[in-house]
Amino acid sequence: MVAAALAVAARCGWAASQPANPSEELGGMSLEELANVQVTSVSKSVEPLRTAPAAIYVITHDDIARSGATSIPEALRLAPNLEVTQMSASDYVVSARGFGGSPGAQNFSDKLLVLIDGRSVYSPLYSGVYLDAQDVMLEDVDRIEVISGPGATLWGANAMNGVINIITRPAELTDGTLVSAAAGTKERNAAARYGGKLDDDTAYRFYGMGFHRDALELPTGASASDAWSKGQAGFRIDRTGADDTTTVQGDIYRATENQLQQADDMIDGANLLARWQHRFSAQSDVQVQAYYDLTERYSPTGQGAFILRTYDVEIQQSIALGSAHKLVWGAGERVNDYDITNTATLLFVPPARALTLGNLFAQDTVALSRSLSASVGIKLEDDPYSGWSALPDARLSWKLNDTSQIWAVGSRAIRSPTPFDVDVVEKLGPMVFLTGNSEFRPEKVWAYEVGYRAQPVPVLSFSVSAFYNVYDDLRTIEPDSSTTFIPLHWGNLMAGDTYGLELWGNYQVTDWWRLSPGYSTVHKRLHFEPGASGLLGLAQAGDDPAGHGSLTSSMDLARNVTFDASLRYVSALPDPALPGYYNMSARLGWRACSSLELSVTGSNLLNARHLEFPAPYGEEISRSGMVQAQWNF
């Protein structure tokens, strides 16, 4: 190991001296040499203004690297339009525009769509996302697009309150070898990737990664005994021809999660995706995508388990009709084939099903004038429990000038019923305590949004969006209609509206210093409908903070030294109550030479330990530190 360290040091050689005239030196370099020159740039202002008529925030590759984040949920904290709450060592709740759930009421964040390279990873069993199972090698992530607000027409099922689109780099952008290792007070991890070219048009990479994350603490100070480890490996092949682009990628993973006073949880999974894009002409292209995803959770001692196999095929075509219209249409079919091993207290009846989800959509974007464009679209979705739903969407984008834009959206989205809504049976000892509801209806929203984004001067850009959402048929708990009260069952007797603001910006203070503030609010005005029991109160829809914000500072202290710090604030949680809190993370990075970067990261710096959700569901997160080395050659 010492030898390896010395080898790294030896590879990291320095040019003996810098020439007096850098222009002269650069002018004499070959194309290949130029392509390998490290440049300094902190500026985000070179990023193009995102013109999509939606509240879209893009977390870039550099943002992730400079934050020191080692997991997807920690990286998602960078998006001001997401609320991220760490519950345990492996469990995070991520939500947009409220509805983060309340585990005490068995309500979970279930209104987001999360895609990894076009593969939907929300669990059809309850519409939430197992972020501990679905992972990527963060070093190969190109960007994470976070869209708050519905996106069902374009993005797909379950995009009720937001879409998280995790996009990894094509293989041609990840050539060479990357090795990284980190060790800290709460985590050790390592990852390696190798990328190359098979021929002029075909590039590939494969990677392996693994980590161990230590247990959090109970409020008593005792360990929560929820340490976990994961190993994952995968590959991606991209072939880019004149008119065809083909991608094949896959991952395989296994994780072990310790549980307090219980046997370990095991997570296994694998997925394989193929995508083919073909350009018929400048006016027309088509994309066909298919994937298989296997994910299972089980305990070796034979407690509850599930195995879920997803088969998905999608086709999408875009056609320019004349100079004004751009039509996108598509169709998709997904089969979720699952098999659940029931426990004595949590049962699904039937325990196995193959659920088929189909959809058909079309969207037309019309350029009404040079500055005004509108798009109207509709998705028809056929879900196995509630049948066909229509999900319309209308967007208007008005470009005031080259540097500012106003947009407005009206759309409808649903969260379809899941086995957890329909098939679940919960027991207290021998007594059936709660059952699913075969009449459960989709939860629905009509969402109205307006936004303004501008870059009035090159050093300053910002985005403001406001939303007003009208919800109906939200899930409630209702007693049995007979006199026995128990068993309880799910109902659809909550409705109401929410409104809020999301703002974020980038201010390039100097060449070497950028400040990025962000803030989001959500106010909920929910009520029970006539006939509702009101059991567990309105807070079951989500124990959400009214506001959360962040201020991130990114500095290039020297040509090869970066310092980033992020202060974040979460306002008080209402019920169960938790006071608001501030926290901070910081990272100092030193690019020792063009192939090696060393960094030190501190997380949760402001408190020795803190809760992000009240006990017993939330656990104490302590201050932590980590050193990391990344070698790229």
Place this chain on the structure above:
Amino acid sequence: MPLYRRAGLMRVALTVLAAVWAAGTATRPADAADSYSEDAVKAAFLYRFTSYVDWPPQALTDAQFTIAVLDANGVATELGRLLQNRQIQNRPAQVRPLKSLKELNGAQMLYIGASHREDLRRLIGAVAGRPVLIVTNEDGGLDAGSSVNFLLIDQRVRFEISLDAAQSSGLRVASELLAVAIRVRGRRVYTEAGCDEAGASIEPASCIREAAQR
């Protein structure tokens, strides 16, 4: 499945830190710059590209070879330094910073900086069909019609090429340039016949250099 033993990895990381620190301080002169500015590297690329692109004769009637730069003062400054006493296509080379495209005149190459993102398609459309190598610097630059587009990847300046765009400008691009490009869009037309084959948009660099010397 204990993936790592805590002490083991910690020790490696510390050893790496110590070794690199030692290596770094031993061989480095203090204050040595480790990397160049993005603008300087882009300027060097722009200069280099000219060796791998073949302009039609009607594009080379001026006594000078001109690289026009729109809204990229830093790149224009670096390019000015770089082009002092250099020749491109056997002509003295100069940089011409533009305030508007009207000043493009007979420039053989146009670099468009970052601040025209909304207008890019229109700007490029205005130059369409002229034998000008258009280089852009933003996501979607090739979609807007440029022939070469810079990308910043892992703090390195890389570029992508659209052969269709180059061809419609009447330019030929050498395979050596394509080999370094991150990706190449459009049809590759290989010619076996030799350097004078008409209609080929891709040429070995030797042919182009030969042509430049003629």
